[in-house]
Structures are given as C-alpha cells and as structure tokens.
Amino acid sequence: MGKGDKRTRRGKIFAGSYGKSRPKHKAASFTPPAEEKKPARKTKAKE
Numbered sequence: 084m085g086k087g088d089k090r091t092r093r094g095k096i097f098a099g100s101y102g103k104s105r106p107k108h109k110a111a112s113f114t115p116p117a118e119e120k121k122p123a124r125k126t127k128a129k130e
Contacts, residue, residue, distance in 0.1 A: 090104065092104045092105050
C-alpha cells in the first residue's frame, strides 16, 4: 500500500492515473434549484 499500488490514491498520483480513488474532477453534489412556493388557493365552501 504505497506508491507502487495503483489502487490507492498515492499510487495513482505516482503513476499519473485517475480512477475511483483519485477522480479527475470533484464530484458535484446534487442540489435541486430553489422553487418559489405559491400560496394555497382558497376555495369557498359549497352549500
């Protein structure tokens, strides 16, 4: 588990490769866009 092990982060840095333990781009966490809340419609009671 060192520079020679390609499955570890240090090994991937040493070998110059990418993968699960060393992704190229930071994984973006999903954040849904903020939606505006519409006021509830008031209905008249039926008689």
